[in-house]
Every structure is written in C-alpha cells, then in structure tokens.
Amino acid sequence: MDEHQVASLLKTSELFPLPKGVKLSYGTAGFRADATVLESTVYRVGILAAVRSIKLQSSAVGLMITASHNKVSDNGVKVADSDGGMLSQDWEPFADHLANVSSSQDLVSLIRDFVEKEKVPVGEKFAEVWLGRDTRPSGDLLLQAAKEGVASITGSVMFDMGILTTPQLHWMVRARNKGLNATQNDYFEQLSSSFRCLMELIPSGSGSKFDGSQRKLLVDGANGVGGQKLEDLKGSLNNLVIEIRNTGKDGGVLNEGVGADFVQKEKVVPSGFGSMDVGMRCVSLDGDADRLVYFFIPSDSTGNIELLDGDKILSLFALFIKEQLSVIDTERKYSRLGVVQTAYANGASTNYLKNLGLDVVFTKTGVKHLHEKAAQFDIGIYFEANGHGTILFSETLLSWLESKQKDLATTAKGSEELKAVSRLVAMSKLINQAIGDALSGLLLVEVILQHMGWSIQKWNELYKDLPSRQLKVKVPDRTAIVTTEEETEALKPPGVQEAINTEIAKYPQGRAFIRPSGTEDVVRVYAEASTQEKADNLAKSVAQLVERFLGSKIVPSES
Numbered sequence: 001m002d003e004h005q006v007a008s009l010l011k012t013s014e015l016f017p018l019p020k021g022v023k024l025s026y027g028t029a030g031f032r033a034d035a036t037v038l039e040s041t042v043y044r045v046g047i048l049a050a051v052r053s054i055k056l057q058s059s060a061v062g063l064m065i066t067a068s069h070n071k072v073s074d075n076g077v078k079v080a081d082s083d084g085g086m087l088s089q090d091w092e093p094f095a096d097h098l099a100n101v102s103s104s105q106d107l108v109s110l111i112r113d114f115v116e117k118e119k120v121p122v123g124e125k126f127a128e129v130w131l132g133r134d135t136r137p138s139g140d141l142l143l144q145a146a147k148e149g150v151a152s153i154t155g156s157v158m159f160d161m162g163i164l165t166t167p168q169l170h171w172m173v174r175a176r177n178k179g180l181n182a183t184q185n186d187y188f189e190q191l192s193s194s195f196r197c198l199m200e201l202i203p204s205g206s207g208s209k210f211d212g213s214q215r216k217l218l219v220d221g222a223n224g225v226g227g228q229k230l231e232d233l234k235g236s237l238n239n240l241v242i243e244i245r246n247t248g249k250d251g252g253v254l255n256e257g258v259g260a261d262f263v264q265k266e267k268v269v270p271s272g273f274g275s276m277d278v279g280m281r282c283v284s285l286d287g288d289a290d291r292l293v294y295f296f297i298p299s300d301s302t303g304n305i306e307l308l309d310g311d312k313i314l315s316l317f318a319l320f321i322k323e324q325l326s327v328i329d330t331e332r333k334y335s336r337l338g339v340v341q342t343a344y345a346n347g348a349s350t351n352y353l354k355n356l357g358l359d360v361v362f363t364k365t366g367v368k369h370l371h372e373k374a375a376q377f378d379i380g381i382y383f384e385a386n387g388h389g390t391i392l393f394s395e396t397l398l399s400w401l402e403s404k405q406k407d408l409a410t411t412a413k414g415s416e417e418l419k420a421v422s423r424l425v426a427m428s429k430l431i432n433q434a435i436g437d438a439l440s441g442l443l444l445v446e447v448i449l450q451h452m453g454w455s456i457q458k459w460n461e462l463y464k465d466l467p468s469r470q471l472k473v474k475v476p477d478r479t480a481i482v483t484t485e486e487e488t489e490a491l492k493p494p495g496v497q498e499a500i501n502t503e504i505a506k507y508p509q510g511r512a513f514i515r516p517s518g519t520e521d522v523v524r525v526y527a528e529a530s531t532q533e534k535a536d537n538l539a540k541s542v543a544q545l546v547e548r549f550l551g552s553k554i555v556p557s558e559s
C-alpha cells in the first residue's frame with residue numbers, strides 16, 4: 001500500500017468513528033445491528049468488498065444492505081462473493097477485525113498487514129463493487145458510508161443498483177462475472193422466460209385441473225422489498241394471478257406481524273390475511289426476500305395456519321426433479337441427486353425424502369454450509385426449515401442436459417424425454433444458482449403445483465410434520481456450548497448431552513438438540529415429539545437443562 005492509499009484511508013475513516021462499546025461479528029450471514037450504530041461498519045465493509053474484488057483479479061463483488069427478518073430499526077450488511085455466493089469463510093476473521101478495530105491508525109495497519117499477507121495487489125489492480133440496499137430510510141445513509149469505504153481504496157469502480165432483494169444482488173454479481181447481462185431487467189427476463197417455458201411444458205391433463213381460483217396466489221411481502229419487486233415482475237407471468245399484500249407501501253411496518261420469519265415461527269395468520277382467505281394458497285417472503293414459506297388458513301382456524309415450510313418446498317422440488325430424471329437417466333449415471341438439510345428439518349420430511357430413495361445429508365445451520373454441500377452433487381437441493389434454499393445444477397450436468405436437448409430436438413421432437421430435459425434446463429434458469437431466492441422459489445413452486453395438478457392442501461399431504469417446538473435461552477456465555485458438526489449433539493459442557501438423551505428417551509418419536517445461535521446472544525433449543533404437548537414439554541425440560549448447566553434464564557417470549 002502506498003502513501004496515497006494510506007492517506008485516503010486515514011482521511012475517510014475519521015468520518016466514520018466506531019461508536020463506543022460496539023462489538024460486532026460477521027456471524028452466520030453478515031453484520032447485524034441497529035442502523036444508528038452501523039455506519040462505521042458499513043464503511044468498513046465497503047473497504048472489505050473492494051479489497052476482496054482486487055484479490056479476485058477485479059471480479060465483481062457485491063455489498064448488500066439488508067432488511068432480513070429483524071425489526072425495523074435493525075439493519076444488516078453483507079458481502080456477495082464473486083461467484084454470487086456468500087463471502088468466503090476464510091475472510092470472515094478479517095471482516096471481524098476490520099469491524100471492531102477502534103482507531104484510524106489501527107484500521108490502516110490492519111488493512112496493510114492483511115493485504116501484504118494475502119498478497120492483494122492494492123494499487124495495481126482496480127476493484128469492482130456492486131451495491132444494493134433495502135427499503136428502509138436508514139438505507140440511504142448506510143449506502144453513502146458503503147460508497148465512502150469502496151472509494152477509499154484507490155481505483156475502485158462501483159455500481160449502485162438501488163433498492164434490491166438480497167438474492168437479486170447475488171444473482172447480478174454471478175451473472176456479471178460470467179460475462180452475462182446483469183441488470184434488474186435481465187433478472188426479470190430470465191425468471192419470466194424460464195417460468196413461461198415450464199408452463200408450456202405442463203402436461204395438458206394437469207394444467208386444466210387448475211381453474212380460475214386455483215391460479216390465484218396470495219403473497220405476504222413482509223412490508224419489505226420482495227412484494228414490490230414481485231409487483232414489477234408479475235405482469236410478465238402467464239397462467240398465474242398474483243395478489244400481493246404487505247408491500248410496505250400502505251404504511252405497514254417491516255417484519256411486524258408479517259413475513260416468513262413470523263409465519264414460520266409463530267404459525268399464526270399474518271396481518272393483512274384473514275377469514276376471507278380460508279383455504280387459499282398463500283406465501284410469505286421475508287424482508288429481503290431470500291426465504292419463503294407457504295401456508296393456508298384451515299376452515300376451523302382460530303388464528304392458526306397450516307404451514308408448508310422449507311422442508312415441504314424441498315420435498316416438492318425433489319419429487320419433481322426425480323420424476324424428470326427417471327425419464328432421461330434411468331440408471332442415474334449422469335445425475336447424482338442430493339438433498340441437504342439441517343438439524344432443524346422436521347424428522348417426517350427426512351423420512352419422506354429417504355423413502356423416495358434420495359441421498360440426504362446434513363450440515364450445520366447457515367446457508368453457506370448447505371450451499372457448499374449441495375454443490376457437490378450434480379443436482380443438489382438444499383433448504384432450511386425456515387425457508388432459505390435453492391437448487392444447484394453442476395456445470396457438467398448442465399452441458400450434458402443442453403447437448404441432449406439439442407439432439408432430441410431433432411431426433412425425438414415431442415417426446416417425453418425432450419420435455420423432461422427441457423424442464424430441467426428451464427428449471428436451472430428459473431431457480432437462483434447463487435443463493436436462495438423467494439421470488440424464483442415461489443415461481444417454481446407454482447409451476448410444479450400446476451404440473452402436478454395439486455392444490456396446496458394436496459401438496460401438504462406429502463407427509464405430516466411431527467409436532468415441534470423451539471425455545472431460546474439467554475446465557476452468560478453461549479460459546480460454552482460446543483456441538484458436533486451437524487449440531488445434533490452437544491460435546492460441551494460435559495454431561496449435558498447425556499442429560500438431554502435421558503429426557504429424549506421419555507418421549508415417543510422424541511428428538512431434541514441445543515446450539516448456540518449464530519445471530520443472537522442466545523442458546524436455541526429444538527424439540528420434536530409425537531404430540532404438540534410432548535414436544536413442548538421436551539423443549540422445556542431441555543431448556544431447563546441448559547439453564548442448569550450454564551446458569552441462565554429461558555427468554556419468556558418464545559420464538
């Protein structure tokens with residue numbers, strides 16, 4: 001780093017002092033804090049994104065200011081790596097140091113040491129950073145801070161893409177680095193054209209089962225960005241009527257009583273929905289539209305819903321893909337299909353998937369872990385129960401499919417084989433290959449339901465969820481809990497797992513685990529059992545064990 005670079009960093013960092021007492025961690029998916037204390041962090045993430053881009057030979061890197069599922073004053077910032085995925089995990093410690101170093105001098109030394117150690121050619125190559133932001137008023141100020149950070153690295157180029165869903169920015173970064181068109185219009189065009197293509201491939205018998213009202217989908221936009229973007233996209237979709245509520249434009253508050261996180265955790269009807277919607281197919285997005293869950297209101301509802309979570313979406317996708325593969329690759333020579341879940345996956349879903357004959361593997365919580373595992377298959381489907389997930393197609397499989405499609409188009413026009421291949425190719429374009437994406441996810445669900453000729457109730461019957469309960473426990477030090485890689489068992493503190501096992505053994509179909517949260521200062525407890533009452537009791541006794549072993553208190557308001 002030359003003098004000019006050092007001077008630039010010293011000058012700009014003075015503008016963004018770190019507020020006293022703030023300690024942040026990149027955590028599972030970026031920095032999160034109240035918008036009022038996040039400016040200096042966002043400025044520093046601007047620096048991080050620029051340095052990362054230079055390290056990757058000036059590939060585009062994304063910086064996203066997000067409004068995921070947290071309350072309206074909370075904000076988040078994260079980096080999209082050059083492949084469109086999450087920031088490479090080996091850069092997370094640098095991100096942590098960068099966010100927490102206090103003086104400008106220390107900040108500069110930290111960057112200088114890192115750049116030297118990692119041999120990042122700062123000053124020789126330029127950086128390219130793509131910026132996206134959420135819908136909140138705080139986004140403006142935070143975006144300015146991000147721009148200052150990027151600009152403080154000599155020779156940086158940046159593209160401000162405005163208000164976006166998080167997956168849109170990830171998609172754009174991926175497309176840009178593949179040399180493809182990467183604007184919002186290109187994103188919409190890819191989604192709508194692959195959706196239309198899949199619609200055209202629906203067997204005539206099933207499609208016709210979808211009468212007028214079945215074509216209607218009610219969307220809960222969490223008062224975030226997703227509903228607004230879907231509003232822009234819906235005009236170019238055929239055979240689907242989309243009614244969007246909670247767009248945030250009618251004064252509703254982001255994530256307050258609405259959205260995927262609320263619906264999945266509380267299992268109650270979100271604001272804006274009610275008795276007039278009984279039986280209708282509904283979907284909830286989260287605030288930055290990187291997750292989705294479906295639900296319907298049963299006729300005897302007293303505020304409760306029937307939830308179709310990430311596991312059920314995954315199961316629908318798996319079934320559809322398996323059906324297509326059975327037509328084109330009977331011996332499964334070319335297409336290893338795998339499913340990735342976490343410990344939070346409902347046991348009934350895992351059984352269902354295994355009974356389909358699928359390879360089911362588990363990783364720890366967090367998109368980056370699931371994504372990495374899914375990429376090891378030819379087709380890897382990953383979903384967390386909370387609605388984060390997508391389907392990854394390997395390059396090898398895609399080129400095999402594309403050449404097969406070409407051959408069949410001349411030799412076997414109109415054949416079932418050609419249709420199956422074409423469906424898979426269109427699917428790989430519809431579903432976001434960079435990260436889970438509520439918009440592309442819901443379009444795929446919709447087209448598959450029409451393909452099957454299924455109502456949401458019929459889809460829900462694939463399997464019946466085992467009753468479950470989640471609790472959180474506030475502890476003095478959540479790092480005292482160390483778990484196995486898949487988070488299903490606690491290795492530390494000594495004795496806690498044995499005590500948990502004793503509790504589990506008391507319940508038919510009992511399953512429970514504890515893990516430290518990666519996003520909040522709590523320990524999470526998950527329990528499953530044959531009835532809701534039993535799942536509640538098991539969760540409670542495991543939470544009490546956490547309390548006993550770690551000297552803590554169960555947070556009264558459960559989530």
Ligand code: 16G
Pocket residue numbers: 028029290365366367368384386388516517518519520524
């Ligand atoms: C973040 C993760 C999500 C994970 C959740 C767990 C991404 C994009 N998001 O929201 O995958 O399920 O954290 O939170 O990676 P927890 O550690 O507090 O339970």
Ligand code: MG
Pocket residue numbers: 067068069286287288289290291
């Ligand atoms: Mg989110």
